[in-house]
Amino acid sequence: MVSIRIVKATPKTDFAAVSQVYYDTWQSAYRHLIPADFLKQLTPSSWHPEERWQNTFLAITGSEEIVGVCSFGRARMADYAGWGELYSLYVLPQFQRQQVGSQLMDQALKRLSQTYENNYVRVLNNNLAAQKFYLKFGFMKTNTVLEDVTRFGTIRELMMIREG
Known part of the structure; x- marks a missing residue:
């Protein structure tokens, strides 16, 4: 297992x-989960993580x-x-199942709990x-499924909540 440290983003x-992490992860993780043409139209510049660097x-x-x-x-x-809200959590495929996502989640939940109960x-x-x-982190499935109708097909997301 590779040594990883979790750090806050800075300007x-x-x-x-x-x-690139977003792009590579989407191409791998969602390959059979969302319409292929939707994935094909994405590029690394589809994401703007600099807009949320503080969180x-x-x-x-x-x-x-x-x-x-x-x-x-x-x-x-x-x-x-x-x-x-947990907006995103992505780990490159070759680093998955090595507790990297868990380490990121622990830090995010610690920060979220300072401000939000739910x-x-x-x-x-x-x-x-x-x-x-x-x-595993205390989120529960709800009956709420959100639908995003795109020109490539409908993408459905399940709401999962974690209360106090």
Whole structure:
């Protein structure tokens, strides 16, 4: 297992490398979960992690490679005003199942709990592995499924909540 440290993003973070983590992870993790044409139209510049640097943790190797990212903050959905939201948690495929995601999650939940009693995350409805991961951290499945109708097909996300 490789040595990883979790650090807070700063304005000087290499956000192109962070965007690449998003891109590479989406291409791998969602390959069979969302429409292929949706994935094909993405590029690393589809993401703008620099906009959330204040609420982002990075997983960094000893050689300073960014291999994971987790961002979080105030709920973006009006129905969850006053809640915290886990926006994203991505780990490069070759670093998965090595506790990197768990380390990122621990830090994000610690920070979220300083401000919010309740938190939620939106997870692809068919991403059972991610749902299982979030269950380990106290999130519970709800009956709420959000639908995003794109020109490539409908993407469905399950709401998972973690209360006080």
